[in-house]
Amino acid sequence: MIAATLVLLVLVGITGSALIAFWWAADTGQFKNPEDASKSIFDRDESIGKPTDHFPGRSS
Amino acid sequence: MRQNISQPLDQNDLQKISSSKAHEDQLQRQLIDTRCRNIVTAFFSASLVWLLSGSALAIAASIKLHSPDFLTQSDWLTFGRVRPAHLNTMAYGWVSGASIGVGLWIMSRLTRVPLSKSPWLWAAFFLWNIGITVGTIGILRGDSTSIEWLEFPGYTAPFLLGAFAIAMFEIIRMMNKRPPGHVYISQWYILAAFCWFPWLYATAVILLVWFPVQAPAMPPINWWFAHNALGLWFTPVSLAAAYYLIPKVVGKPIHSYYLSMIGFWSLGFFYAWNGMHHLIGGPFPAWLISASIAASIMMLVPVITVAINHHMTMKGSFHYLKSSPTLRFVVFAAVSYTLVSVQGSSAAIRPLNQITHFTHYTIGHAHLGMYAFVTMMLFGAMYYIMPRLWNREWPSAFLIRSHFWLCALGVALMTFALSIGGWIQGWELNKAEKGFMEILEITLPYLQARSLSGGILTLAHLMFTLSFLLLIFGWSPRGGTPTLLEANTPFRRTQ
Numbered sequence: 001m002i003a004a005t006l007v008l009l010v011l012v013g014i015t016g017s018a019l020i021a022f023w024w025a026a027d028t029g030q031f032k033n034p035e036d037a038s039k040s041i042f043d044r045d046e047s048i049g050k051p052t053d054h055f056p057g058r059s060s
Numbered sequence: 061m062r063q064n065i066s067q068p069l070d071q072n073d074l075q076k077i078s079s080s081k082a083h084e085d086q087l088q089r090q091l092i093d094t095r096c097r098n099i100v101t102a103f104f105s106a107s108l109v110w111l112l113s114g115s116a117l118a119i120a121a122s123i124k125l126h127s128p129d130f131l132t133q134s135d136w137l138t139f140g141r142v143r144p145a146h147l148n149t150m151a152y153g154w155v156s157g158a159s160i161g162v163g164l165w166i167m168s169r170l171t172r173v174p175l176s177k178s179p180w181l182w183a184a185f186f187l188w189n190i191g192i193t194v195g196t197i198g199i200l201r202g203d204s205t206s207i208e209w210l211e212f213p214g215y216t217a218p219f220l221l222g223a224f225a226i227a228m229f230e231i232i233r234m235m236n237k238r239p240p241g242h243v244y245i246s247q248w249y250i251l252a253a254f255c256w257f258p259w260l261y262a263t264a265v266i267l268l269v270w271f272p273v274q275a276p277a278m279p280p281i282n283w284w285f286a287h288n289a290l291g292l293w294f295t296p297v298s299l300a301a302a303y304y305l306i307p308k309v310v311g312k313p314i315h316s317y318y319l320s321m322i323g324f325w326s327l328g329f330f331y332a333w334n335g336m337h338h339l340i341g342g343p344f345p346a347w348l349i350s351a352s353i354a355a356s357i358m359m360l361v362p363v364i365t366v367a368i369n370h371h372m373t374m375k376g377s378f379h380y381l382k383s384s385p386t387l388r389f390v391v392f393a394a395v396s397y398t399l400v401s402v403q404g405s406s407a408a409i410r411p412l413n414q415i416t417h418f419t420h421y422t423i424g425h426a427h428l429g430m431y432a433f434v435t436m437m438l439f440g441a442m443y444y445i446m447p448r449l450w451n452r453e454w455p456s457a458f459l460i461r462s463h464f465w466l467c468a469l470g471v472a473l474m475t476f477a478l479s480i481g482g483w484i485q486g487w488e489l490n491k492a493e494k495g496f497m498e499i500l501e502i503t504l505p506y507l508q509a510r511s512l513s514g515g516i517l518t519l520a521h522l523m524f525t526l527s528f529l530l531l532i533f534g535w536s537p538r539g540g541t542p543t544l545l546e547a548n549t550p551f552r553r554t555q
């Protein structure tokens with residue numbers, strides 16, 4: 001019984017940590033301008049429209 | 061650049077600024093990659109050693125299932141030892157070691173914060189690999205805990221926990237130092253995975269190994285841990301890699317950032333409740349099992365969002381599969397993620413579970429997840445990362461192609477053989493009049509196919525290891541723009 005309670009507490013803890021992180025994300029504007037976020041992985045020299053991987057010996 | 065600041069910039073000036081900023085980005089990436097080079101390569105190298113060791117143990121265990129007299133001379137080579145040694149070297153040595161390397165590199169790239177220079181990460185590397193070595197030897201000499209996915213003896217846990225704590229703090233440090241702005245979806249997945257896993261592992265080790273709880277409470281804790289290791293550690297790191305690599309390789313942002321966020325948050329909310337579906341039919345509170353079945357079905361939400369997002373991002377770019385080694389592995393893995401998740405949710409439904417439970421079907425499902433999804437994703441990530449760390453091209457397109465096709469063939473054979481064989485096995489086991497040995501004989505061809513697939517996969521692993529070694533020892537072309545080189549001169553040694 002004690003173990004089941006402990007596991008339940010940890011389950012609630014993990015879900016709770018996700019809830020706290022969710023609240024933080026909403027509070028800091030992480031859900032605003034998602035299109036900008038999706039472009040954040042591109043650099044000015046590795047920009048959108050530029051593929052970055054090929055088999056050796058073959059460029060596009 | 062201009063004498064008079066009030067004068068408007070002309071085209072030439074804009075080009076110079078743009079080119080200097082592009083150069084800045086390139087230099088920043090170079091700094092990040094240089095700082096990552098040794099430690100990430102070390103994690104990858106050690107993980108490959110475990111991959112090969114785990115493959116050898118897998119073949120031994122698999123052959124024993126249809127030829128029980130194979131390697132019976134020594135007690136340390138008995139099935140009860142080589143099988144858990146295989147599982148643990150693969151799960152912790154190969155997948156977790158490579159995931160730490162991939163996680164550190166992607167987080168460093170996305171936060172634009174170079175890895176720490178402190179020796180702590182090296183301490184993590186040594187602790188992790190000492191832990192796996194001690195644990196594997198422990199299992200083989202008969203010290204296994206007999207708790208599935210946690211067979212390493214209790215004395216190895218401090219090594220693994222210490223290593224993971226260091227990796228977690230490094231991930232948190234990079235997040236903390238990142239420039240202000242959006243947190244990309246891959247960062248969310250990596251941050252969550254590196255915080256969730258030590259928590260899961262510590263809880264399971266404390267309650268099951270160090271201070272074992274009463275026996276009836278052990279299976280729920282065991283399966284809570286084992287299933288979450290897959291869903292809250294291996295899965296998030298692999299999805300982080302997919303969300304970073306697919307857009308980068310095809311040069312296109314992900315189709316819908318909204319969907320990616322729904323996928324992440326629903327994984328966080330639903331996954332932790334999934335593990336109890338392994339105990340359907342067992343002597344456990346019905347509500348616990350039912351809640352887990354409901355959560356397993358709810359997992360279709362993140363899975364479908366991820367599948368739609370990846371497919372729509374790839375739409376119009378499928379031709380890159382011909383030209384990009386990374387994309388081949390990553391797309392194969394992404395499709396497998398959808399398949400394994402739908403298969404997992406369906407197997408949690410009681411009537412289906414009555415057939416598949418305690419059969420080879422579950423082993424086929426595990427290989428679809430841990431190999432076709434996670435391992436293929438890690439291979440794809442390593443194909444992208446290594447040339448950038450070493451500023452060198454992969455040595456041979458032939459080795460990459462052979463590696464891919466052998467992996468694809470091997471894992472497809474294994475999954476089909478075990479799924480079909482397991483289904484028949486479950487169907488027959490439910491018939492009270494059928495003898496156990498009779499059913500065992502029906503499964504033999506499927507078990508032989510499993511051994512064959514293990515051999516094919518091991519050959520693929522040897523080819524990848526050869527490629528990896530040729531790259532790091534300089535037997536491959538060098539270039540300033542990795543993986544976009546013109547030279548086609550395999551096995552040419554470079555400095």
